[in-house]
Amino acid sequence: MATKLSRRALLAAAEGGALWMAGCRASSDATSSAPARSAEARSVAQVVPAQATRDGAGVALRRAIGSRLLPLLDPFLLLDEIRSERADEYIKGFPDHPHRGFETVTLMIDGAMEHRDSVGNQGRLVSGSVQWMTAGRGIVHSEMPKQERGLLWGFQLWVNLPRKLKMSAPRYQDIAPARIPEVTTGAGFARVLAGSFGGETGPVEGIVVAPTMLDLTLSPGGVLEHSLPATHNAFVFVMMGDAALGPEGRNVAARELAVLGPGNTLVATGGSEGARLLLVAAEPIGEPVARRGPFVMNTEEELDQAFEDYRSGRLVGG
Numbered sequence: 001m002a003t004k005l006s007r008r009a010l011l012a013a014a015e016g017g018a019l020w021m022a023g024c025r026a027s028s029d030a031t032s033s034a035p036a037r038s039a040e041a042r043s044v045a046q047v048v049p050a051q052a053t054r055d056g057a058g059v060a061l062r063r064a065i066g067s068r069l070l071p072l073l074d075p076f077l078l079l080d081e082i083r084s085e086r087a088d089e090y091i092k093g094f095p096d097h098p099h100r101g102f103e104t105v106t107l108m109i110d111g112a113m114e115h116r117d118s119v120g121n122q123g124r125l126v127s128g129s130v131q132w133m134t135a136g137r138g139i140v141h142s143e144m145p146k147q148e149r150g151l152l153w154g155f156q157l158w159v160n161l162p163r164k165l166k167m168s169a170p171r172y173q174d175i176a177p178a179r180i181p182e183v184t185t186g187a188g189f190a191r192v193l194a195g196s197f198g199g200e201t202g203p204v205e206g207i208v209v210a211p212t213m214l215d216l217t218l219s220p221g222g223v224l225e226h227s228l229p230a231t232h233n234a235f236v237f238v239m240m241g242d243a244a245l246g247p248e249g250r251n252v253a254a255r256e257l258a259v260l261g262p263g264n265t266l267v268a269t270g271g272s273e274g275a276r277l278l279l280v281a282a283e284p285i286g287e288p289v290a291r292r293g294p295f296v297m298n299t300e301e302e303l304d305q306a307f308e309d310y311r312s313g314r315l316v317g318g
């Protein structure tokens, strides 16, 4: 479905910029000459409510990808939200545990966590920071809350690695809030974690699936149009408020995840209280996925090997 855009908006889109437009986005002044690039708004293919569960040492969380409702959205394996003001729901954290075969992305909205790993990295994840960790062939790490009271609010996303990179060396990108570009317009603002928005490029780099990851705040009625590669799988998780998504204006509420269908443009309108959205898109990998606990490989045999390597101390190092 084509989306009507003003000439100015089309020019901006052609330059790769995202479009924030307050109020009415449609305009009748578009010329009859067709633009080289036509926007095709992505519909909402599926709305998935995040499911309450526990992980780590008993941390209460909500799982939006990796649950029975949405086991996988290639290349995304898991999306968890931790959001609690009750210390007993988060204080025990995620003590030492291994990973192999994928990447973990941690986004802190509020509160602080400390990360330590077997490669020697140590980092304090503060409000507004993001950590992109490539587990590769193996890492053991801990992720522990550094607060004893108050709101802890963060997300963890697991992004798969293709077969040829599953056994690559671990890598760690710890990004402080000051390094994350913010793009402000009349209708809201975006924090550009990965990918591009409004002429800014996020600090996360060198990721094979070329992810887009945006923390978007929409004012009430504010309309966002943002171009996304048509080949990328994409989702929007509503962190706060609610939003109307897609050309059909499907209402999606807080703690719901919308899987976006085919097309090359996200269209989103902030609800009556506005909305805060996490937009994530990436190139799907298209390989078999074998997963068990903290390991994600292509085959069951490779999973068995990962457990054997962990037991025998060969998962890390070497």
Ligand code: CO
Pocket (backbone or CB within 6 Å): 094, 097, 099, 104, 141, 143
């Ligand atoms: Co972990």
